[in-house]
Amino acid sequence: MTRTIHLSLDINGKRHELDVEPRVTLLDALRESLALTGTKKGCDQGQCGACTCHVDGKRVLSCLTLAAQVEGRQITTIEGIAAENGDLHPVQAAFIENDAFQCGYCTPGQIMSAVACIREGHAGSEEEIREYMSGNLCRCGAYNSIVAAVREAASAVTTGIEAKDKVEVA
Amino acid sequence: MTIMETRKHGDAADGMVGGRFSRLDGKLKTTGGATYALEQPVKNLVHAVLVQSTIAAGRVVAVDAAKAKAAPGVLSVFTPEDDLGLLVASDWFGNRPDNQPFHPLPREVSFNGQAIAAVVAETLEQATEAAKLVKVSYEETQSVTGLDDPDAGEGRLVDMLSVGWGDAEAAYAAADIKIEAEYRTPREYHVPIEPHGLTVKWEGDFLTVWEPSQWTHGMARTYAEWFDIPYENVRIVSPFIGGGFGSKAMGYTYSAVAAAAARKLGRPVKLAVTRPQTFTAYGGRAATRQTIRIGATKDGVLQAIVHRGASETSVFADFPEQTGAATPLLYAVPNLSTQHRLVPVNTVTPGALRAPGKNPSAFGLESAIEELSYAIGMDPLELRLRNYADHDYQSGKPWSTRQLREALTVGAEVFGWSRRSHEPRSMRDGRQLVGWGIGCGTFPVLKAASEALIRILGDGSVEVVSGAIDMGQGTYTILAQTAAEVLGVPAEQVDVKLGDSSLPGATVAGGSMLAGAITGAVHKAATAARDELIGLALNDSNSPFRDTGANTLVIADGRISVPRGEGPSLTLAELMSAIGRDRIETQRNTLPEGANGPEDHKRSWTTMANVQGPTAGDLSMHSWCAHFVEVKVDEDFGTVRVSRVVSAFDCGRIYNPKLAESQWRGGIIMGIGQALLEEGLIDERFGRVINNNMGDYLVPTNADIPHIQVISVGIPDNDASVLGGKGVGEVGIVGVAPAIANAVFHATGKRVRDLPITLEKLI
Ligand code: FES
Numbered sequence: 001m002t003r004t005i006h007l008s009l010d011i012n013g014k015r016h017e018l019d020v021e022p023r024v025t026l027l028d029a030l031r032e033s034l035a036l037t038g039t040k041k042g043c044d045q046g047q048c049g050a051c052t053c054h055v056d057g058k059r060v061l062s063c064l065t066l067a068a069q070v071e072g073r074q075i076t077t078i079e080g081i082a083a084e085n086g087d088l089h090p091v092q093a094a095f096i097e098n099d100a101f102q103c104g105y106c107t108p109g110q111i112m113s114a115v116a117c118i119r120e121g122h123a124g125s126e127e128e129i130r131e132y133m134s135g136n137l138c139r140c141g142a143y144n145s146i147v148a149a150v151r152e153a154a155s156a157v158t159t160g161i162e163a164k165d166k167v168e169v170a
Numbered sequence: 171m172t173i174m175e176t177r178k179h180g181d182a183a184d185g186m187v188g189g190r191f192s193r194l195d196g197k198l199k200t201t202g203g204a205t206y207a208l209e210q211p212v213k214n215l216v217h218a219v220l221v222q223s224t225i226a227a228g229r230v231v232a233v234d235a236a237k238a239k240a241a242p243g244v245l246s247v248f249t250p251e252d253d254l255g256l257l258v259a260s261d262w263f264g265n266r267p268d269n270q271p272f273h274p275l276p277r278e279v280s281f282n283g284q285a286i287a288a289v290v291a292e293t294l295e296q297a298t299e300a301a302k303l304v305k306v307s308y309e310e311t312q313s314v315t316g317l318d319d320p321d322a323g324e325g326r327l328v329d330m331l332s333v334g335w336g337d338a339e340a341a342y343a344a345a346d347i348k349i350e351a352e353y354r355t356p357r358e359y360h361v362p363i364e365p366h367g368l369t370v371k372w373e374g375d376f377l378t379v380w381e382p383s384q385w386t387h388g389m390a391r392t393y394a395e396w397f398d399i400p401y402e403n404v405r406i407v408s409p410f411i412g413g414g415f416g417s418k419a420m421g422y423t424y425s426a427v428a429a430a431a432a433r434k435l436g437r438p439v440k441l442a443v444t445r446p447q448t449f450t451a452y453g454g455r456a457a458t459r460q461t462i463r464i465g466a467t468k469d470g471v472l473q474a475i476v477h478r479g480a481s482e483t484s485v486f487a488d489f490p491e492q493t494g495a496a497t498p499l500l501y502a503v504p505n506l507s508t509q510h511r512l513v514p515v516n517t518v519t520p521g522a523l524r525a526p527g528k529n530p531s532a533f534g535l536e537s538a539i540e541e542l543s544y545a546i547g548m549d550p551l552e553l554r555l556r557n558y559a560d561h562d563y564q565s566g567k568p569w570s571t572r573q574l575r576e577a578l579t580v581g582a583e584v585f586g587w588s589r590r591s592h593e594p595r596s597m598r599d600g601r602q603l604v605g606w607g608i609g610c611g612t613f614p615v616l617k618a619a620s621e622a623l624i625r626i627l628g629d630g631s632v633e634v635v636s637g638a639i640d641m642g643q644g645t646y647t648i649l650a651q652t653a654a655e656v657l658g659v660p661a662e663q664v665d666v667k668l669g670d671s672s673l674p675g676a677t678v679a680g681g682s683m684l685a686g687a688i689t690g691a692v693h694k695a696a697t698a699a700r701d702e703l704i705g706l707a708l709n710d711s712n713s714p715f716r717d718t719g720a721n722t723l724v725i726a727d728g729r730i731s732v733p734r735g736e737g738p739s740l741t742l743a744e745l746m747s748a749i750g751r752d753r754i755e756t757q758r759n760t761l762p763e764g765a766n767g768p769e770d771h772k773r774s775w776t777t778m779a780n781v782q783g784p785t786a787g788d789l790s791m792h793s794w795c796a797h798f799v800e801v802k803v804d805e806d807f808g809t810v811r812v813s814r815v816v817s818a819f820d821c822g823r824i825y826n827p828k829l830a831e832s833q834w835r836g837g838i839i840m841g842i843g844q845a846l847l848e849e850g851l852i853d854e855r856f857g858r859v860i861n862n863n864m865g866d867y868l869v870p871t872n873a874d875i876p877h878i879q880v881i882s883v884g885i886p887d888n889d890a891s892v893l894g895g896k897g898v899g900e901v902g903i904v905g906v907a908p909a910i911a912n913a914v915f916h917a918t919g920k921r922v923r924d925l926p927i928t929l930e931k932l933i
């Protein structure tokens with residue numbers, strides 16, 4: 001029998017326990033062991049961005065990350081970005097409103113990238129968004145609408161943050 | 171029977187159908203809730219991994235699977251030694267040889283990358299590892315690796331594809347102005363972001379297959395025939411498809427392997443084709459070449475087009491990528507001759523990729539037309555308008571609708587074409603050479619019957635049920651709109667169930683024909699449901715409408731009431747409760763009355779034998795488009811950037827402009843990839859696709875794509891479909907690559923006739 005290791009992964013604010021082989025990637029752990037199939041596999045080679053997740057708030061390609069590497073880190077997947085009450089994240093809402101997808105298969109990766117792209121401060125102009133969203137391929141060709149959605153969400157998120165800051169100050 | 175006029179406008183939000191609704195499946199797709207084929211929670215699964223051949227032609231002498239079998243977790247290794255007990259299934263048209271065995275893991279190798287073994291293990295990692303341990307020894311034979319292989323020859327003439335009228339050779343010889351050139355396109359691949367694969371499960375003689383499918387019913391038939399079980403025993407489930415572009419409309423050899431393995435092992439099997447394997451697990455667009463000669467008068471009136479084309483196919487099956495498909499359609503020309511040849515080479519059999527035939531065909535013709543415009547010294551827009559075809563010269567029939575003139579003039583206006591200076595290299599932006607080009611596109615209207623079920627439920631909600639699919643075109647949404655319009659309820663109140671072969675029959679989501687076919691069926695079924703509901707409301711003894719004396723009722727905004735407002739007004743839920751019904755169900759199809767038996771159903775839903783071509787009736791029906799492209803070329807480095815695109819489309823009436831625009835842009839972006847990036851590279855020693863991954867086979871990224879302006883100039887075409895639409899999905903790519911090649915010529919004075927236009931061809 002192949003050797004397995006025990007892992008505890010913190011995903012979307014919940015602790016998940018699993019026994020997997022050490023060679024299992026974060027992507028396969030999510031999809032095959034934890035039934036978190038929102039994260040997509042497009043290439044398994046770090047070339048398409050479909051598997052993008054956040055580890056400690058930064059975007060990573062989960063197909064190039066071993067599950068064992070991310071123990072003790074905060075993992076966020078597409079299933080974990082909407083509000084607890086089910087309200088969509090502004091990026092999710094903007095993707096729907098701008099029709100920023102067709103088949104939807106690249107979409108979780110695009111959204112996770114977009115959330116990070118805005119957080120990184122790389123959503124200042126259309127040109128910048130194009131550049132910083134280019135690690136996520138979309139064969140359906142939703143690029144124009146992705147740019148529009150990220151722009152829209154960036155202003156929504158920024159306004160949201162400002163409003164929140166004010167509340168906290170008050 | 172209620173007669174319902176469809177609304178009139180092609181492009182505006184004039185009601186439910188025609189409205190800019192967001193996708194109904196949007197929430198599922200943006201939250202990770204949409205589950206694709208490899209994401210089904212099936213218990214007790216095992217994983218299969220393919221082993222592909224490493225030679226282009228020959229024989230498998232032996233497979234040494236001992237090490238693989240001994241590896242941890244491995245359950246079985248399937249090789250050419252195993253008779254999987256399958257039979258050859260029908261082709262797309264329902265033709266099938268009798269009792270011919272099918273060996274999906276063959277002993278004879280016909281191309282490099284052909285599946286010859288499969289390893290099944292408890293986990294994906296174990297199967298992947300063990301697949302590497304399988305040792306295959308071959309007896310190699312001579313192979314032909316591509317169109318340019320000296321042994322490939324000229325190929326075989328496909329008589330069916332020869333088209334001609336007048337005397338093209340004589341007219342060409344006599345013409346004042348002549349141009350002649352050869353145009354080439356390389357192997358191109360679909361590269362949907364969801365790689366292919368499937369999950370299969372047997373329960374006795376019943377087979378469930380979760381597989382991305384552009385055609386659940388057609389694929390169910392294939393599995394039933396492979397395993398010699400009744401069609402009804404197979405269920406293909408495909409609610410979401412991660413992009414298909416023509417590649418997910420049939421079961422492939424690996425599909426058969428997975429299903430056979432599941433049967434042998436008595437456990438459900440998941441088989442994921444790896445990204446590199448996708449390049450040979452099914453065929454992309456065949457490489458093509460075509461020579462075009464055009465003769466014209468000095469003032470630009472076409473006299474003759476002579477076209478000679480060829481595409482590669484595999485050594486065991488024919489798939490012609492018809493280089494002459496668009497040639498006879500775009501212009502008025504009194505003399506024409508096209509011929510197409512098939513050249514067998516050692517490749518996987520090529521397949522249908524977005525606008526098969528039309529796409530490379532338009533690359534040739536639309537490049538050649540602009541070459542002619544420079545030979546004459548005439549603006550290429552003017553040349554196109556001067557040779558505008560007022561009818562279909564090939565069939566001799568009138569067009570149903572053809573707004574190509576409008577597409578050209580409106581597109582030119584929006585693009586600012588009149589500011590162009592005709593001379594190559596005459597426009598600049600600093601160090602960048604600027605070029606403008608045009609490319610026109612066309613795609614035929616194909617018609618097929620389909621079937622749909624409508625349910626009005628006790629709570630007033632509506633269900634639309636069909637085995638049709640949505641791979642991103644927006645079927646879920648436009649069907650909700652169609653039912654909502656007929657039944658007078660908000661689209662959000664409509665639930666659409668699709669993507670399951672056990673549901674009512676539908677034609678393939680291919681040839682841009684599904685939307686026209688399935689909206690027709692839904693419209694018919696919804697109209698019948700509406701009639702039934704109104705009939706019950708007027709006649710049921712418990713209905714508050716019974717004594718109103720009204721002879722019909724109106725349904726709007728979710729309420730049913732007497733026309734002109736006097737009398738009761740009920741929500742659908744209130745009415746259903748009053749008449750004591752928990753559902754009204756109507757199932758309708760669009761087959762003709764006389765051909766509506768079980769055999770007709772099977773033939774119509776599971777084969778393409780009943781699909782009608784664009785000139786089956788008295789008219790010639792096609793979608794049309796004109797692309798206007800600006801490129802900027804760095805003179806020193808030869809890099810090409812597409813900086814602006816304006817495309818105008820005639821696709822008839824548009825059911826949902828928001829979604830149609832996305833499809834058009836998607837086609838245009840794939841066209842930009844085709845023009846500048848995409849090329850399957852073959853190692854001539856081994857016939858192997860070298861760049862079989864997404865880092866080396868380049869598809870456009872976000873940063874490659876400018877804002878693309880798309881415009882609808884269509885008008886409803888009620889001959890083309892019940893609701894007046896023509897095909898949307900494929901026409902968008904047609905004409906993009908030549909528009910870019912033309913713009914590059916305008917910028918640089920260099921004519922690139924072999925795609926893609928890479929920098930070494932420009933410096
Ligand atoms: S699946 Fe990870 S980058 Fe493609």
Ligand code: FES
Nearest residue numbers: 102106138139140
């Ligand atoms: S939506 Fe299909 S790949 Fe992006």
